[in-house]
Amino acid sequence: MSERLQPGDTAPAFTLPDADGTPVSLADHAGRKVIVYFYPAALTPGCTKQACDFTDNLDLLAGAGYEVIGVSPDKPEKLAKFREKENLRVTLVGDPEKSVLTAYGAFGEKKLYGKTVTGVIRSTFVVDEHGKVERALYNVKATGHVAKLLKDLSVEPGA
Template identity: 75%
Template sequence: MSDRLSPGDLAPPFTLPDADGEPHSLADHRGRKVIVYFYPAAMTPGCTTQACDFTDNLEVLTEAGYDVLGVSPDKPEKLAKFREKESLKVTLLADPDKYVLTCYGAFGEKMMYGKSVMGVIRSTVIVDETGHVDQAFYNVKATGHVAKLIRDMGI
């Protein structure tokens, strides 16, 4: 597992396919702040709650200068179904080989039902306009996380 990111670190560059299979790079957002959130699996209850919360607050976040990218190990086809089923407006990116998840410290050992397992660690990394980590949150809760982010960021 890679180390977790800290404020001031250079955010690892990436290019991943979106729900339509189109390549999407972090570099495409240079000059804007980016909220990159990592979630375990599309169409599961917690991940649906979180994606819907980001979608419901997307306008507020965009007006405050933030773009939002959701990354999971799902394939683009599953992300497309997830987007359609839940009417999601956030950009969903596929990382089936878990390379970007690992680079961001969002894949590794975690506790699940009292057992240590390898998996996606629900995380959010805020990248500033210059491509550096502004804030990094690990082991976040699916419910209420977006509201807490907005509060903490003063939006």
């Protein structure tokens, strides 16, 4: 079981391939706030809802100074299909080795339909301009999570 991150921790650095196979690094976003969210699998109902919610609110988040990166264990080819099928604008990166998932504490034991399984723990991290974890949210719900996050970050339409 990997350690869970806490606010104030330095966000683990990463470089992962996006849907086009282009490397994306957390370091590329230094000086900007980044929402890094981890989800179990592209093209599944909950993950699709969450990715669409982030895409729908991308302009609002960008206007408030946030960039969004979604991380899953999927390979770039699957991420590309996901992006095309759902018209996603959020940056999606793949972590098939699960090293970044593990570094963020987003891979390990979880409950699924009453059974304990090992897998991706749906999690969201808000990383500040200096690479520090501002918020570490584990076991988030796919539906309604983005709306709650916007409220918690005081990012509101017309604000």
